[in-house]
Amino acid sequence: MIRKEKNGIVWLEFEILQQFPFISHGCFTRKGDGHDSFTVAEQKNRQLIEELLSSPIIELNQVHSDTVLPLPFSRDTPCDGIVTDQKNKALMIKHADCQAAFFVDPKRKLIGATHSGWRGSAQNIYEKTVRSLQALGSDPKDLIACIGPSLGPSHAEFINWETELPPSFSPYQLGDHFDFWAISRHQLESCGLLPHNIEIARICTFSTPELFFSYRRDNKTTGRNGACISLV
Numbered sequence: 001m002i003r004k005e006k007n008g009i010v011w012l013e014f015e016i017l018q019q020f021p022f023i024s025h026g027c028f029t030r031k032g033d034g035h036d037s038f039t040v041a042e043q044k045n046r047q048l049i050e051e052l053l054s055s056p057i058i059e060l061n062q063v064h065s066d067t068v069l070p071l072p073f074s075r076d077t078p079c080d081g082i083v084t085d086q087k088n089k090a091l092m093i094k095h096a097d098c099q100a101a102f103f104v105d106p107k108r109k110l111i112g113a114t115h116s117g118w119r120g121s122a123q124n125i126y127e128k129t130v131r132s133l134q135a136l137g138s139d140p141k142d143l144i145a146c147i148g149p150s151l152g153p154s155h156a157e158f159i160n161w162e163t164e165l166p167p168s169f170s171p172y173q174l175g176d177h178f179d180f181w182a183i184s185r186h187q188l189e190s191c192g193l194l195p196h197n198i199e200i201a202r203i204c205t206f207s208t209p210e211l212f213f214s215y216r217r218d219n220k221t222t223g224r225n226g227a228c229i230s231l232v
Contacts, residue, residue, distance in 0.1 A: 001027070001201050008034055009052060010211075014146040016199040020106055024053055024090075025229040027100065027148040027201070029211040039213065039223025040094055046226070055090040055230045058082065062094065062115045066123035068132040081125055083112040083132045090230040096215040097151040097205050099184060100227035103129055104146075105138045113229050118158070121183055122166055130191040140192030145199075148227050149212055152204030153179035 001012040004026070011026035026049075032038030033048060040046050050057050058071065061078045068081030071089060082091050083103070091113035093100035098120070103112035114120075114129045130140055156178050158164055165178065172179040172186075181200050188198055205212040205225065213222040 001203070006052060007048070008032060009038065009048060012149070012201070012203075014102070014199050014201075016144060016146060016197070017102070017104065020104065022109060022232055023104060023111070023229065024055070024232050025102060026053070026227070028226045028228070030213055030223065030225070031211065036210075037223055040092065040226030041224045046092070049092075049226065049228060050090065053090045053228060053230060055088045055232070057090045057092045057228065059092055059094075060113075060115065064117050064119040066120060066125040066128050068112070068114065068125065068128045070132065070136065080116070080120055081112060081114040081129045081132065083110065083129065083136060085110050085136065085231070087231045090228040093227045094224040095150070095227070096213040096218075096222050096224050099150040099180065100148045100225070101126065101129070101184070102146045102148075102227070102229045103133060104144045104229075105133060105142055106144065107139075107142045108137050109231060110136055110138055111229055111231055113227070116184070118164065118180070121169075121180055121187070122164070124187055126184060126187045127191050130188075130193070141194055143193050144197045145188050145193055147181070147184055147200045149201050149203035149205050149208070149225070151180065151206055151214075151216065152202070153177055153181065155204060155206040155216060156180055
């Protein structure tokens, strides 16, 4: 990923998305506004990101579901994914170990943003996101998917995996640990995305405390990382 900084805010961008001038995006770190606890849980910090992106933020009422909705929708409606062809709408995912994923259809100028924790993975919310984009005219082989910093396999321990995770995850299991980066890639490719159109950051939020909040590392009392994408 490419590190960028402006007005004291540090964020990362995906290399694969650099070729598209109609896309503005960023995986924001905890460095911003002159301190190391820049959390998007605070309204003032979200406003700074809006100013940086020159677009209003569209927030989701995230509940670890597999619901994906198109714009417009009620902000109070529970969902964990959003797709749109509207310009200048910064789709935001808030997370602290879960995956924040971006979807781009460069042919039809469509985008999506998805929040996926282990519950979202178990429900295969990425398949629901791809199907939602197909409903807007996308062909999966044209889609590009990017997964930002999230919990890596070294720290993705699930002691209750037999009741929490589906048997299909067993190829990605080592003891009580699971490789959700590999699980997500498999789910995306199974939906028809081409391997070279998938970029996974492979940056573990748990292992990079200098840049990211982590729900597991910080014993559940933590800020929230933010990831935004918009059409411009």
